[in-house]
Amino acid sequence: MKFKREDLPVGTPVVGMVGGGQLARMTQESAIALGIQLRVLAEGETVSAAQAVADAPVGDYRDPGTVRRFAAETDVVTFDHEHVPTELLRALEAEGVKVRPGPDALVHAQDKAVMRQRLDTIDAPAPAHQVVASKADIEDFAKRIGGFPIILKTTRGGYDGKGVWVCTSAEDPVVDEAFATKVPILAEEKVDFVRELSAIVARSPHGQAVAYPIVESVQRDGICVEVTAPAPGLDPDKAAHAQQTALKIAGELGVVGILAVEMFEARDGRLLVNELAMRPHNTGHWSIEGAVTSQFENHLRAVLDLPLGSPAARAPYTVMVNVLGGDVEDMHLGLLHCMARDPGLKVHFYGKSVKPGRKVGHVTAYGDDLAEVRERARHAAAYLTGTIDE
Amino acid sequence: MKFKREDLPVGTPVVGMVGGGQLARMTQESAIALGIQLRVLAEGETVSAAQAVADAPVGDYRDPGTVRRFAAETDVVTFDHEHVPTELLRALEAEGVKVRPGPDALVHAQDKAVMRQRLDTIDAPAPAHQVVASKADIEDFAKRIGGFPIILKTTRGGYDGKGVWVCTSAEDPVVDEAFATKVPILAEEKVDFVRELSAIVARSPHGQAVAYPIVESVQRDGICVEVTAPAPGLDPDKAAHAQQTALKIAGELGVVGILAVEMFEARDGRLLVNELAMRPHNTGHWSIEGAVTSQFENHLRAVLDLPLGSPAARAPYTVMVNVLGGDVEDMHLGLLHCMARDPGLKVHFYGKSVKPGRKVGHVTAYGDDLAEVRERARHAAAYLTGTIDE
Incomplete structure (x- = not known):
């Protein structure tokens, strides 16, 4: 860590944020006001948040050793994005690191199939949905909800419109595109x-x-x-x-x-x-x-x-x-x-x-x-x- | 500079602030929002603003070489305090550095005698005042404005109540204290x-x-x-x-x-x-x-x-x-x-x-x-x- 605990006022909280995008950058504005020391695990020396914080080590958020070393010098670890592997976070938590949100919550923001399944159990209102593994599954799902078009989504890794397709039939070329991602695909009702x-x-x-x-x-x-x-x-x-x-x-x-x-x-x-x-x-x-x-x-x-x-x-x-x-x-x-x-x-x-x-x-x-x-x-x-x- | 120009988005302004106190720290909150890169010339590695900016070289603001090197990598130099010597700033300005506020303005915040003199010429309302160099001067001034108590101030270097005294007579011990500073002393009317x-x-x-x-x-x-x-x-x-x-x-x-x-x-x-x-x-x-x-x-x-x-x-x-x-x-x-x-x-x-x-x-x-x-x-x-x- 750039600052030792004794360099900071007694009681200064150190928050570690994984990811150096604009969300971490804007979080720093509030951290400064509250006297919180924000550390950022950055994708590169010059990313958005690295320009704005004093302490932004560069490292791969998928590497357990990197994240562990980063976390060791913080009071709590949080996130600028949802891409840290769930298993890595579970391991950290088992080692006593405060991970917030914790992996058992975060997985619902990481995996849309897990999210859909869980929200169904608590009766949160949702579009009709089903994990699909084949064109036949897609055909069946469309039939069940009254026909095409439907939405296809990667269950993991999508953002800002990436990993989402409007599908007009089981033969639509987007079907192959979706399955080519090798990520489980969720079919959803196209909500009007x-x-x-x-x-x-x-x-x-x-x-x-x-x-x-x-x-x-x-x-x-x-x-x-x-x-x-x-x-x-x-x-x-x-x-x-x-x-x-x-x-x-x-x-x-x-x-x-x-x-x-x-x-x-x-x-x-x-x-x-x-x-x-x-x-x-x-x-x-x-x-x-x-x-x-x-x-x-x-x-x-x-x-x-x-x-x-x-x-x-x-x-x-x-x-x-x-x-x-x-x-x-x-x-x-x-x-x-x-x-x-x-x-x-x-x-x-x-x-x-x-x-x-x-x-x-x-x-x-x-x-x-x-x-x-x-x-x-x-x-x-x-x-x-x-x-x-x- | 920690970031090269080409590391930052085209057109990013780099503002250099001399002094790493809370004013520089709070300025950083606004700099982040506006996409401005704030550099701070800090008094130490861990001072208030150094905890909150990515780029805070440590250096003595009274040293011309230090300030010159700091300024060279900024678009404009400004200040967290008024203590940079006027002559140093005049030299920088002569070399083409944008110093804002400039030394000819800043001297009025650095030197209370200069300030009082200048404000008199523009008819800004002020307490009665006079530079005093001896007990006799103090006696004369008090007589002129109707008697003690009066205020004594160092013309330079005071802040947060330091360098200001209430003086009840020319024999008041604060008179010696004031003159012992070796800084010119300003006497002022004690305003009710x-x-x-x-x-x-x-x-x-x-x-x-x-x-x-x-x-x-x-x-x-x-x-x-x-x-x-x-x-x-x-x-x-x-x-x-x-x-x-x-x-x-x-x-x-x-x-x-x-x-x-x-x-x-x-x-x-x-x-x-x-x-x-x-x-x-x-x-x-x-x-x-x-x-x-x-x-x-x-x-x-x-x-x-x-x-x-x-x-x-x-x-x-x-x-x-x-x-x-x-x-x-x-x-x-x-x-x-x-x-x-x-x-x-x-x-x-x-x-x-x-x-x-x-x-x-x-x-x-x-x-x-x-x-x-x-x-x-x-x-x-x-x-x-x-x-x-x-």
């Missing part, structure tokens, strides 16, 4: 939804939990591009139901830290669980300025078993729009226009080089008037990306 | 004030400036202990006058970055300039949660000549109370009680070991009801310090 919602909760080891306002998220090509908090026009009973569902999942699965439950608001009125993530989540970035306690701060408080902070919204509406890589290589140039146009705009850059479609930052606006707040955030993101020039 | 106010403005090189709401600050033993934003019950004309005075000073002196103007609200109604600081200031910490744009973010935006963010308050009242070192060595223990009692409380620890009276953190509360907000912040600070235990 009005919109996507996200329920974010934080839960601590001693069982305290808080629920953020339910937000509306817009996905494009499988990537979250826009979040509105709270979800406009959402029926209060439905919102409460969504929060309760997320709290129930967090409790039943023993989640510690942030749990994001992505849901479909189906046209037939159902709220169906789509995905789970057990870490700060793109649909919670609005909380940095939009809530009393950001998801990053509450994740840290939860994994350290500190009392959780209020998740209440600070403004009637907060809109976050992701900044995706476009044609403009120097993202900082656009700040002159965006900041001059909107002195209330909040910009977040992730220290990532521009690649087409890559999430390189996000912008947040808040205020009383939803249409105006949306326009401000959308305009800034589009300008920074380079899709508009005024 | 109702309270202390602070006007914080940010100004950029191209002359844009914004003024934060005027705050009330409470000092104890020369240390700022509590700030209320906005200053309760302050006459709006007087508030506007205080803002205009600070904006005028910033413009006339060519300040770039944050300028804090500490003022006395005198019993006779005058607003008198007490001190200047050209960096984020203790009386501006409330702005982290209390304003749309924190003083730390606006300091960075200003030194990079980016458009400034809105300084508007986000809540009717925001109260910040400093956490001073007391008998409790482990400050983190108190978080359990404070966070459980008040889920809206915002805690800031500086990564500093506890020493009696040392500023080791601050807490912020905000809301509609001033009395309640004050009670929340005061309670938390007192509990963390250890002066109350429930």
Whole structure:
């Protein structure tokens, strides 16, 4: 560890986060405030979070020795992503390392088949689903739910739309593509939804939990591009139901830290669980300025078993729009226009080089008037990306 | 530099901050968000800001070679404190380094005699004052302003009440103490004030400036202990006058970055300039949660000549109370009680070991009801310090 315990004030918690992406980077903002020493196990010397923390050893999160040495110098280990092998985490936990969320919870965010099976046992509402191993299985599943199209997903390793396919028949070429991944494939009902919602909760080891306002998220090509908090026009009973569902999942699965439950608001009125993530989540970035306690701060408080902070919204509406890589290589140039146009705009850059479609930052606006707040955030993101020039 | 330019996204600004205290540490929170690479010239490997940034070379800020090498790898140099010698900064500036605030402005925050002289020329309201070199000078000055007690101050190097004395006669022992510093001594009228106010403005090189709401600050033993934003019950004309005075000073002196103007609200109604600081200031910490744009973010935006963010308050009242070192060595223990009692409380620890009276953190509360907000912040600070235990 870069700092010895005696170099830090007495009682300073050391949190180890596996993964050096933007989630670890943004977690550091809260760690600094709370006097927490954040160590990051980074994929490389110069990744997003490595630019922002004092202590970011480089190492492979799949290597038991590397993760063990990293964990040994922390009070608790948590995650920027879900890719650390479950067995490795079980071994660490058996050795006495505090792993939060623990492997028995995290596996539900790592393996979609395990997740579906478990949520069924607690009666969490979900799309129809079935693990499929052949074209015949796919045919049977489609027949059972009333026909194609259906969704195929890899049970492990997918993110941001990767590992998800719309399948129109058992002969659809995506079937071969899916099976070629060599990862078990889950077939799911293609939900006819009005919109996507996200329920974010934080839960601590001693069982305290808080629920953020339910937000509306817009996905494009499988990537979250826009979040509105709270979800406009959402029926209060439905919102409460969504929060309760997320709290129930967090409790039943023993989640510690942030749990994001992505849901479909189906046209037939159902709220169906789509995905789970057990870490700060793109649909919670609005909380940095939009809530009393950001998801990053509450994740840290939860994994350290500190009392959780209020998740209440600070403004009637907060809109976050992701900044995706476009044609403009120097993202900082656009700040002159965006900041001059909107002195209330909040910009977040992730220290990532521009690649087409890559999430390189996000912008947040808040205020009383939803249409105006949306326009401000959308305009800034589009300008920074380079899709508009005024 | 730890990161080469090509390791960072194209256009990433590199800001060098001289000094590794809590102001640099808190600046890093904003730098992370804005995708700015913050380098800190630190006093030691483990100082407050060195725990929180990736790149914190250790070096003596009085050594020209050290500061020159540090500056060479940045786009702009700014400061966590006012102690870098003026001549060193003049030399750097002559070599083409962007020093912000520049030495010709900064000298007014370094030397109180220079400051008093300059403010007189722009008719900024000030207490009566005179540089004194002998007991006879002190006698003359006291006679001129109507008698003792008067204030004696070192013109350079004072902070947090150090280098300031109340002097009751020319034979007062503090006179010898003051002259023993070998620093020129300024005598000032002891202002009979109702309270202390602070006007914080940010100004950029191209002359844009914004003024934060005027705050009330409470000092104890020369240390700022509590700030209320906005200053309760302050006459709006007087508030506007205080803002205009600070904006005028910033413009006339060519300040770039944050300028804090500490003022006395005198019993006779005058607003008198007490001190200047050209960096984020203790009386501006409330702005982290209390304003749309924190003083730390606006300091960075200003030194990079980016458009400034809105300084508007986000809540009717925001109260910040400093956490001073007391008998409790482990400050983190108190978080359990404070966070459980008040889920809206915002805690800031500086990564500093506890020493009696040392500023080791601050807490912020905000809301509609001033009395309640004050009670929340005061309670938390007192509990963390250890002066109350429930």
